Each structure stands twice: as structure tokens, then as C-alpha cells.
Amino acid sequence: MFCGENVPFHVWNKGDFTMCFEDSVVMTIPAMFLLVFGLKRLYDLETKKPDLFTFTQLKRDFQTWKKSIQLEVIVSLLLVAWKVLFMVISISVYHSLPYILVYSIVTFLQWLIAFCLMYLELKKGESRSWEIRIFWLLAFITATIKLRTLTLGIFGQTDTVVSFLEYFSFIGGYCLILILSVTGVLFFDPGLYENLGEGAGIMKEENANIFSRFTFWWMNSVLLQGYKKSLEIQDVPRLTKIDESNLLSEKFEKAWEKQLEKPNPSLPWALAEAFGPHFYISAIFKIIQDSLIFVGPILLSKVISFVTVGQHGGGGSTYDGLLYVFLYFITPVIQSLALHQYFHRCFRVGMWLRSAVVTSVYKKSLRTSLREGTTIGEIVNLMSVDAQKFMDLCPYLHMIWSAVLQIAVALILLYLQLGPAVFAGLAVMLIMIPINLIIGRVAKSKQTQSMQLKDKRIKAVNEVLNGIKVIKLYSWEQSFMKHVKEIRDSELKVMTIIKYIQGIGLILWSMSPIFVSISTFTVFILSGNTLTAAIAFPCLSLFNVMQFPINMLPSVISGIIEASVSVQRLQKFLLKPDLNPNTVQKEIKEPGVAVKIENADLQWEHGKPCLQGINLKVNKGELIAVVGRVGSGKSSLVSALIGDLEKKSGSLAISGSIALVTQQAWIQNETLQNNVVFASQFNQEKYDKVVEACCLVPDIKILPGGNQTEIGEKGINLSGGQKQRVSLARSVYNDADIYLFDDPLSAVDAHVGKSIFKDVISNQTGLLKDKTRILVTHAVHYLPYVDRIVMMKNGKIVETGTFDELMNNNGSFAKLMSHESKEQLHQDEEQQSSAIATPTLSSSGKNLEIPLNNSNNNNNITTTTSTSTTKILKNSTDSNSSKKETSSEEKLEEVEEDLDEDSKLIDQAIVVDGEGTTKGDDEHHDDMEEILIDKHEDQYNESEEIEKSPKNKFDKLMKKPLGILRNLPSNIKLRSVSSPVLRQQQQQTDKSKIIANEARQEGKVSLAVYFSYFKAIGPYISTFIIFFFVATQVLSILANWWLSVWSDNSSTDSGSSSTPIGENRSKYYLGIYVAFSMAAIASTFFRSFGMVIGSIKGSQLFHEKMFESVIRSPMSFFDTTPIGRILNRFSKDQLTIDESINRTLGMFLNTFCQVFGSILVIALVSPFIIIALIPVGALFYFIQKYYLNSSRELTRLEGISRSPIYAHFSETLAGVATIRAYGESNRFISENERLLDDNQKCYYINISANRWLALRLEFLGACIVTSTVLYTVLSAHHIAAGTAGLVITYALAITSNMNWMVRMSCDLENSVVSVERIQEYCQLTPEAALIVPKDKKIEKSWPAQGGVQFKNLWLKYREGLDPVLRGVDCNIQPKQKVGIVGRTGAGKSSLTQALFRLVEPSQGTIVIDGQDIKDLGLHTLRSRLSIIPQDPVLFAGTVRSNLDPFKNYTDLQIWEALERAHLKKAIKDLDSGLDSNVMENGENFSVGQRQLLCMSRALLKKAKIIILDEATSSIDIENDALIQNTIRTEFTDCTVLTIAHRINTIATSDLVMVMDKGELVEFDSPDNLYADQGSIYHSLVKRSEVSGDDDEENEKH
Secondary structure (H helix, E strand, O other): OOOOOOOOOOOEEOOEEOHHHHHHOHHHHHHHHHHHHHHHHHHHHHHOOOOOOOHHHHHHHHHHOOHHHHHHHHHHHHHHHHHHHHHHHHHHHOOOOHHHHHHHHHHHHHHHHHHHHHHHHHHOOOOOOHHHHHHHHHHHHHHHHHHHHHHHHHOOOOOOOOOHHHHHHHHHHHHHHHHHHHHHHHOOOOOOOOOOOOOOOOOOHHHOOHHHHHHOHHHHHHHHHHHHOOOOHHHOOOOOHHHOHHHHHHHHHHHHHHHHOOOOOOHHHHHHHHHHHHHHHHHHHHHHHHHHOOHHHHHHHHHHHHHHHHHOOOOOOHHHHHHHHHHHHHHHHHHHHHHHHHHHHHHHHHHHHHHHHHHHHHHHHHHEOOOOOOOHHHHHHHHHHHHHHHHHHHHHOOHHHHHHHHHHHHHHHHHHHHHHHHHHHHHHHHHHHHHHHHHHHHHHHHHHHHHHHHHHHHHHHHHHHHOHHHHHHHOOHHHHHHHHHHHHHHHHHHHHHHHHHHHHHHHHHHHHHHHHHHHHHHHHHHOOOOOOHHHHHHHHHHHHHHHHHHHHHHHHHHHHHHHHHHHHHHHHHHOOOEOOOOOEEOOOOOOOEEEEEEEEEEEOOOOOEEEEEEEEEEEOOOEEEEEEOOOOOHHHHHHHHOOOOEEEEEEEEEOOOEEEEOOOOOOOOOEHHHHHHOOOOOOHHHHHHHHHHOOOHHHHHHOOOHHHOEOOHHHOOOOHHHHHHHHHHHHHHHOOOEEEEEOHHHHOOHHHHHHHHHHHHOOOOOOOOOOEEEEEOOOHHHHHHOOEEEEEEOOEEEEEEOHHHHHHHOOHHHHHHOOOOHHHHHHHHHHHHHHHHOOOOOOOOOOOOOOEEEOOOOEEEOOOOOOOOOOOOOOOHHHHHOOOOOOHHHHHHHHHHHHHHHHHHHHOOEEEOOOOOEEEOOOOOHHHHHHHHHHHHHHHHOOHHHHHOOHHHHHHHHOOOOOOOOOOOOOOOOOOOOOOOOOOOOOOOHHHOOOOOOOOOOOOOOHHHHHHHHHHHOHHHHHHHHHHHHHHHHHHHHHHHHHHHHHHHHHHOOOOOOOHHHHHHHHHHHHHHHHHHHHHHHHHHHHHHHHHHHHHHHHHHHHHHHHHHHHOOOHHHHHHOOHHHHHHHHHHHHHHHHHHHHHHHHHHHHHHHHHHHHHHHHHHHOOOHHHHHHHHHHHHHHHHHHHHHHHHHHHHHHHHHHHHHHHHHHHHHHOHHHHHHHOOHHHHHHHHHHHHHHHHHHHHHHHHHHHHHHHHHHHHHHHHHHHHHHHHHHOOOOOOHHHHHHHHHHHHHHHHHHHHHHHHHHHHHHHHHHHHHHHHHHOOOOOOOOOOHHHHHOOOOOOOOOOEEEEEEEEOOOOOOOOOEEEEEEEEOOOOEEEEEEOOOOOHHHHHHHHOOOOOOOEEEEEEOOEEHHHOOHHHHHHHEEEEOOOOOOOOEEHHHHHOOOOOOOHHHHHHHHHHOOOHHHHHOOOOHHHOEEOHHHOOOOHHHHHHHHHHHHHHHOOOEEEEOOOOOOOOHHHHHHHHHHHHHHOOOOEEEEEOOOHHHHOOOOEEEEEEOOEEEEEEOHHHHHHOOOOHHHHHHHHHHHHHHHHOEEOOO
């Protein structure tokens, strides 16, 4: 009764749906969907807070809404009305049929719900939901089915009677549904506020509808913008929420935590749990694609049969032929849609895996100890190479089962065609499996070796980049070039083996289809069967189908092997034990105690205990000093308190937050202000107090951008003292409870150190007087003013007590202090006490004697000696009486004039070359800087009228730009500040910029870049490879052509193959077919091995040239280029050349030959198809060009945005102790995630563009196949079956081949971008030659005397800039000791740079022992000079390699040098003596020990000319006294140039060079210069007087 009177419910009737089933079931599918999903969406929208609160606002913002949404709401309302009308009509016509009533009510409800849903989405400012989009498609599909039924009924083609009223009313509703479907599918509808912010105006995937997602239509706006102009990073749409690294990291960490609960944690299972579902869903699309891939061979058999019938005069139905044509079109289109949805999802999951791995490695680095077992190079490889392996493998991982499925189905279809003969081919494939398993096992072991060598190489390169200045000064370039080359050669040997193994595997799998076809056809023919076109070409097509999975399997297996190695490496790193957060307890029950350590034994990770039996209690507010000799465990004690050491026994506890100042200051590539504020909230008053107390005000005044000056990587534009004071200011500003100072005062001048101690650390006047302070120090003159002293020796606390208590004990501390004169110590005590208690300077002077110096006999005569420093003091009262009476305006004018002069002077200190690189003096030393400012302050304060003037007038003058970087080029833009503080501050001008933005090429990759790669491969090898690629394709075409001839002759031959004649003829055809096939195999073999040889040669050449070019670049390049940027070239870009580009090039050449061959075959067989190929080819070219403009720039942007990730990571590792101590790990993790997202969004849009391209190219390919099949069907009466099979086979091949060729050409150009980037670094402007022919004439003993003569020396850093040295002319006699002093920017370091030729003079010369140094090679020059730098640099290796990298000295000589440097005992105590390991950056040695090793280098070298640059700042007083004695005795016969950071260090010199504004203004003995009260040297000594007087002020405990 439901379907009508006496009409039962049926689904099918006469080959069609029944009307009852169609209306009651099919037409209600959209309604059921909307009832299930739409009602929930309605509920969510109703409960959601609206984005548009009032109708007025809705009306105002409605103009920003897409016009289509208005139309949709109106149309949906019309549909509701239409359904009411249609319901009335239906009921009036079919009043006796219940199903009509049910259908009408259900469809009315569905459109009513749809209207409400769309209206609420509009009202709430929401984008179209996926529910409504799917509903539209379902409604359109079901309405189309209904319209077909009604159309057939109106024309009487069915039993159902349809009235015209019903028909035309349905057509009206159908048009409305069509409008909704078209607007929903074709138009983009962002929410009202989607067009604001990043990527405005760019369609985003999250807003795209189903049609747009399946066709990647949403990419059009990005590609259009890229076609019109070069894309910038801001043009790239942001990632959707599900792609952001913070969410991905959280998902992975949850899964990984579950794995950690298991006995054997598995990284792959954790990744599968986190990201598996999305990956598994992609398998559905893969199954659809794999199923449709076999439609082509089946249809081919039908078409050949159709042509065969036509040949014999029969006539197949034209309808059947056209149906084949239509199926040939629609099948590849659906197949393409499914395939690229599969790829898109898999690539996306791969991107997720990389994000999860990179963030996890970064987080792990902040939680674990990196002191042992893991190097920076290894971690960089984990983040770049290993993470990339996951990303590259993911899209093809489904091929493991898909390949088996495709091969299995192909074999079944072949069996149906060929019968048992197919088992011969199966046997061939089975034989291949164990061979490839063996190859895979060998490849895996070699891949592990390769990754280890990659780690080692990146580690070595990273060390070279970090220590490049020392390498150049010591002339160790050749040693490190040899070292890196040895590692690289080892890596290439393993890589060569891997490539040969992969090549063999690839050849075997490539030959498999040919062997399978040969063996199958051979058995088929020998079994007495006839090979016809209807059998041969469908089988050949199936063999081609099998070829892709067979070829892909070795690549996938190889990728799995490589990824498995990466999994092991990543899993090993992630399973490293974290630093135990409970090592240091955060609570102390005992009141008033800040630090408590009881019986603690501590060690570095898996090392011997470095601290034993530690017992220490520090009360809140107490000031504790920790002292001891070098290597006694002082820094380890500080590390223990922040939890960096592993606790074996005992307990450690602290009460409150910690601020840390490390011995080697950690500075971020941020503004100075952001470095100080760090993570705290900015407060101007607090900031001003902190920078003043830390003596940073003078520095800020002379910096080009003031507080907003960008500090370069590792603080390259700050002196050592400035860096330490910034680090100190950071800790003070942080306002912690406990302050840990690891010898921060050793890097600053004496008077600055005393000022900092007074204003920051001291108990009475310091900003931190109420805080708990633990001060590690070698400066014994501070010890009387601390609450307690902790004496350490050999990792133990041997004494604890007050200064007086320890002195009275006559223990280790008293012995340490015995190097100080007791009488002078008490004098210092009185001086220090008065200095700290009274903040103002005494105006009364003291008459003290000046050290006398006899320059003739080098004997120093001093009448007054100080304990820690030699004080040079003079009565200062004369200067007070000599002041001139000057008016206020005159003084202000004087100050302004001097500021202008000093501004020019500072401009010369750091200048910018034409490429935007910065060069300059790194001598911003504290006492010199303060004199520059204080000179003007003294002038200002000399007049009472000026004192009454508004202070801001002088401040305005002092803030006048002293532009160190005044001449920065305009193309360098200020880097955006990532720190969360001070974003409201106005950005400074470009002159405060140090690090230049990374340059990138724009537009098409130059042909010269391609030629450079082929040139690296070699012209002969390149020609060899191309020849055999062409030969392989020619032989393949001949084999298939011969198969066509064979099948045609077999079809027309009357003789059966079972007869002798037929059998002989079959064998004849088979023999020639086998010959062509085997020749193709041989050609494949030669081309594969040619590719291996060529790729290895190219990889070797590019790496060698790039490394040599980088290491030979001038220092200015390293000063302005972040290390992460350079490492990016050596890791990711080099990896592309090593592993990717040869594969991409090989596939491009192969597909290019195949496409060209296919076109040739089609053109020869059917020239008319060329007419269709011309417009299709033009579209191919246009689409590729349209795509390539964007893809190329996206690839470049991806490479550029990758560098900051590594730079930030290197910066983080350098300051990991500071980050952990301040508890700022989360902020740095967020910054890493932000940088990673910026990189991933470029990658994601790029892979989406790839899918956009491939989909359109495959559509055009489907057009080519359709044209070919259409021609074949229409020409069925006069075309041979074999020829038809041949042309369709090649048409099918050309579809995938042309698509693959365009994709490979794009991928090749994207890969060549890496060649372009490396080529850029291969062409860096080098320094002068290391060795020149004239070096052979130089005696080995040169310089034998050590005389240095500067002749009219002018130096400037580039043309167009003012000189930094101006006509320096002086003569330094052999064996003289010369001090070099001067204000900041005076040219002191420029002299050193000129002497070592780090910068070449523009005029004049330097002559050493009669030899002009510009005529010498840099190696000859630098190897004969010696320098002891302030910052000690050690390299990973052994003690021996750090002292003697060229192996020029015997063990005895090395031990003697160590003994004279007082380090012999420490080295002997190591397990392997001279062969003991030195960790990266010398982390297993204290800073003091590193300085002593640098001293040993100079002692071992025995150069006649030595430059000292504050070489003992981090050494305890006992060793310092011994070292100073060593310098005096060991360097007696040497010429010593001492760059003075402190005046006392050059007081006993024979001569003093005073530099000012690049000129040598004073050159005489210290006595004579000091006697001249108008000399600059006198003003420097006077400044020391002020410091000395300051020391005499009293502080009472």
C-alpha cells in the first residue's frame, strides 16, 4: 500500500529504479544526512557567541561578505517555498500514494533546516560548514537522478506517468538547487573577518569547499600572486591550526609518554599513534587509484578487438566505441583526483612528522645534558637530515602494500590473457626478492655509517665556523681544510658504495618488467600459442603498470632503510636521560637558608665525580665568594646549583628563584635592551638603574642605535667586557632571590669591576645587597668584603670561613694569598673599604711615586708595588687649578664639537662593505669607552653655569648619533624583534642593524647554474649519461614497434605457431624482441652507473669548493652571517646535491626521452593527433610556467626560512644553562615553533602547488588519450590492430610521462636552487693567497729579529669610506715591549688586523725584518706571528691536535710548553695525556685551563713577534703570577705588542703607542708620556688614578 494499491516495494524494475524506491529512499539521502549532521551544527551555532552582535553591524560589515552567500540564503528560502508548492501539487495529483506525502514532507524539512543553517552561519560570521557543502552535492546528485526519471516519464519512456505541471515545477526547483551547488562549489566564502591579518586576500584551505579542496582551486590566488610578482614570506598564507607545530608537538609527546611507560619504547609506534589516522585514511584514495589503474589495459583490449572487427569488414557499434572514448577520459580524471588527495594527505602527514621531530629534539636539548655523547653537529643533523628522511618517505610508504596489490592484480589479469605462461614472469620476480633483500641489508649498514660521518662533518664545520678567527690568526686553514676533507672523503666512500648498491637494486627492478615480459612471451610462444595484438598490447600495458610499483619498491625500501637509521638515531637521542628536576630541591625547611648542600657527590653525565663530599649552607642575603685554582671545581659548583650535574649522593636544595651570570657571557642576536630585559616586563626606571649600576650607560651612548642597537650573533659588535656587563645587567634586572656569578668581573677592567662590585654586589651599596649572592672570583681584593669565603681544591671544599678566619688558619687559602704582600694586602683592604663605603670621589690627591722604566736594558724599576695590579698614580690637584674660565654656551659648543669629532671616530670603528658585511675593531674596551664619554662630562661640569643648565640639554647632546653603522646600505632592513618585551618601542634606524638579511635570487634559475652542475659532473660523463638515456628509449621503442609488427603478422599469418613454419617465425620475432630488450637493459646499466659516478664527483667538488670558499672568506663575512645560515648550506643544501638532485635529474631525463619518443611514435602512426597535441602542449607549457614562478620562489623562501631555525637552535645551545636557570625554556620553545611554522608554511604551500600542477597536467594527459582513442575508433576500418595497440599504449604512457616530466622539471629547478645557494657560497670574495711564489725565498727563521716598521699605513674597509688608520708611521726595534692604547675606535685592533692582514691596507706598508708583508702569502705571514687572544678557543679532538695540528713538534716539546704554562700536571692527570679527548668548544676544560692551553700554543710556536690581548683574565692569582713571570722570561727575546685593556698592563713596557682617530699621536716611553700632562696617555693614567682613589673608600661589614 505504501507504493500504491497492489504495488509491492521494489528497488529495480526493467533496468531502472522504481519511482517508489527513488522517492522514498534515494531522494531522502540528503535529508538523512542533514538530520544527522545539520542539527548538531545548528545547535553549535545557536550556542556560539556571535561575531556580529547587532543587525546594524551585520549590515555595515555585509559588504565584506561574498555576494554568493546572500544569493544562497535567498535561494534556500525560495526552495522552502517551492517545496510547499510542490508538496501541494504532488498531493493533489498522487493523493492516494503515501510515499509521495512522505517524500514531500521530508524534502520540505531538509530545505527548512538548510535555510536555518545558512542563515545562522551568515549571522554568526561563519564560513560555510562542510555539512552544508556535502548536503548541496548530495541534493544536486539526487535531484539529477530524479530529473532523469521525470524526463524519461514525460516522453513516455517509462511506465510512470508524469504530468507537465509536476515536471516543470521540479525543473524550477532543480535550477535553484543548481544555483546553490554552483555557488557552493565554485565560489570561495571566507568569514567576515578572514580577510584581516596575515595572508589577507589569499584563499586559505580551511575556507575552501569540497570542490576546491579536491581540485586545489584554493591555490589559484597564491599562484596568481606568484605569477605577477616574486612571492615574499608575508604573501604565504599561514598554516591552519591542525598544521601548527605546537599542537603537533603536544600530540606526539602524549603518544611518546605512553611509549616511555613500556619496557621497549618505540618511536615509530608513537608517531603512528599521533598521526596514523590521517595517514590511514589516505589509503582509501590509494585503493581507488590502484583499482582504476587497471581500467586502461582492460579498455585497451576492448578497443583492439573493436579495431580488429573493423579490419575484417565487420562494424562494431559506434555507441560502444564512443563509450570506450568516454571511459578513457573519465577514468584517468577520477584516478587523478584520488591519487592527488592521497599524495596531499601523505605529504601533510610527512610535514607533521618533521614538525614533531624538530620540536621534540629542540625540547629534549633543553632538558638533557649535552656535555657528553651528543654534539651540536649531530643535533643539527637530527633536525635537518633525519627529520627530512621522515618527510620524504611518508608519501610513498603506502607503496609497500600498494605495490604488492598492483603487481598481484596485474599478474591475475596477465594470467587471464596468457594462462600458465605468466608463472614464468612470476618466477623471475620471486628470484629478484632475495637479491634485493641482501642489497637492502647491506645498504642499511652503510647508511648508518653515512649518517655518522654526516654528523662528524657537520660537527667539524660548526667548530670551524665558531673558531674561524682563531683559525685565521693561527693560520690553521689548511689543517682544518684537510681535516674536513678527510671526513668528507670517508663520507663519499660510503656514499659511493650506497649509490652503487642502490644502482644495482634499481637496475634489477628496472629490468624486472623486461625480464618478466621476455620470459612470459617466450613460454607463451613455446607453448604453441599465437601472440596477437589483442593479447600483446594489453599485456604490454599491464607490464607497464607493473613497472611503476616495481621501480618504486627499491626506492621505498631504500627510504625505509634510511628512515630506520634515522629512527634509531632519533630514538637514541630522545631516550637520553633528562636532567633530573629533583636533583636540586626547591624548598628548604630550615628558615633563613637560601642554599643547602649536604654530603653531595656530583658528576657530569656518565663521567667521573667532579665534586665530592660538598657541604655548604648559605643564608638568605649572604654574600659568598668561591675561590680556588684553575680546575678546582668552582664553575662545577655553580652548575650543580642550577641542576646541570648528576647527583650521585647527598642532597642539594635552594629556596627561591635563580639568576645566573656565566663565565663566558651569552648574548642573543637581539637589541641590547632586549638582552637586558630578557623575559621580564619592561620598566624604564628599573632599566635605567640597572644599566647605570652595570656601567653600561657610556656604552649605550656610543652605540649607533642606543638601547635599540642590534647585537650581532655571539655579541660580535661588543667587547668581552661589554658582553659580560650585559649578561650581568640581565641577571640584575631579572630580580631573582639567588644570584650565581661565575667570575663575571674577570672580563672587565679593574676600575669597572670595582664599580660593579660596589653598585651591584656589595653588602651595603649594591642593588643586590638584600639578595643571596654566590660569587666565583679570582680577584682576591674583593674577598675582605664578603661574608664568607669557600675555598675549593680538586673538586672539594677544603675551607670555609670569613677572610680573617681563613688567613689565621694558615691553610690552602692562606697559601693562595701568600702571593700577595701582607703589608700591601692591608693597604688594599683599607683602600677597598673606603672605596665601597663612600660613593663619592675624594677631591684630595695623593703623591705617589711613578714606576720608572729603563727601555735600554729592559729592567723595570718600581718604587711602589701593588698586590693585584701595579698602580700608576699621580697628584691630580694640578688639573683642578688649571681649569679655564669658560661660559656655558662656549662649553656646550666645545662638547658638541668633540661629539662630532668622536662621532666620526666611531664611524671608522665599524664600517659596511658593498655587500652589506660589517668590518671593524672589536676593541670596545671599558676604560677607553668611558674616557670618551667622561671627557665630555668633565668639560660639561667645569662651569657652574652649565651645572645650572637643564640636564636634558646635555643628554640630548650625548644621545647624538655616534653611528658606528652610519653608512649601512638601504637594502638592509631591521630584523623584527621576536622578544615579547618592548614591542611598543619605536624601531631604530637601519644603522643599528648588524646581521644582514639573507639574500636570495629571484626569477628563473639561471642556465649558468645548470651548467655549473654539469661542469662539476664533467663534460665527458654528462655526454655519456645523456647518450645512454637516449639509447635506452630508442631501443625500447624498437622493441615495442617490433612487438606490433609481430602481433600484426601473427594475426594475418595463416600458419599456426604450432607448425614448424609458424614456430620458426615466432622464434624469429621473439629473438629480435629479446635482442632489443636486452640491449635496452645494457643501456640502462651504463646510464645508471654513469649517474652514480657523476653525482659523487659533483657532490665532492661542490662541497670542497664551498668549504674552501667559506674558510678563505674575510672575517667581515662571518661577522655579519649567522652560523645557522652557513650550516644550512652544509646540511640541507648539500644533502640535496648528495642524494636528491641526481635522482631528480635521472627521472627528468628518462621521462623527457619517453615523452619525446611517445610523441614521435604517435606522430609517425597518426599525424592527425599532432593537431590535438599542439594546443595541449601549449597549455602544458603555460601551466608549467604559471606554476614554476611561484614554486621556485617558495622553494627559495623555504630554504631562507630554514636558516633562522638552525641559527636560533645554535644560539639556544650556547645559552642553554642560562635559559634553564632563568626558567625560560617555554619561551624559547615557542620561538622555535614560530620559526618552524614560518618554514613549514612555505613547504606546505609548495607541495599544494605541486598537486595543483599534477592534477591539471593529468587532465590534459587524459585529453591526449581521449583524442588518440577517438582517432583509433573512428579509423577502425583502415588501421592495423597492432598499430592501434602501439599508439594507444604510447598515448597512455605519454599521460603519466608528460605529467612526470613537467613535475620533474619543476622539482629539478627546485633542487637546483640548492646548487644556486651553494654556488653563491663558492664564489665568496676570498682573502689574499695563503702561499705565493715569493714565500720560497723567505728563510725558515724569518722573522729572526722581530723588528716591525709601519710606513705611512692607511687602512679602510672599502672604497668610499673614511680610513680607520691614517698614515701610521713608526719603527719598533727587535725585542722591544710595546703597549698599544687608545680610546674606542682609535685603531688599536685595526693595527692588529693590518699586521695579520685580516684587512689589507689601502696605502703604505708594514715591514717585518726588512720584508714587506703584503708580498707574502697569508699562511707564511700568520704562521710566523703569534697571538694570545682574550677568548680562548679549543676544538674537538685531542690535546695534541689543539696544540700542534700540523704535527710539527715532538711530545717532549709539547710537554715542555705545557709545563711552562703550568698545565702539565692537569694534562698528565687525564686518562690519555696528550691524546685525551677535547670536547666540542673545550667543554671538558675550565675557561682558565683553556686560556693556559692557548698560552701553550704561543710557547710552543716560539714566534719572534707576539701579540697579547688580555691573555690571563680567567686565571687565578697564583697561576697568573706564574704566567706573568713566564711571559717575562720566555718572551725576553721576542717583540711583544700588548693591546691594553687596562693601563697597568703596559706600564712596564719599553714604549707606548697611543692611537687616536686612526693616527699614531703619541709614541714614547711610559715615563716620558706620563710627564706630558697634555698627552692622551696622561689622561688614561689619570683615569686609573680615579679608580685607585675609588678603591680607598671604606666599607664596613
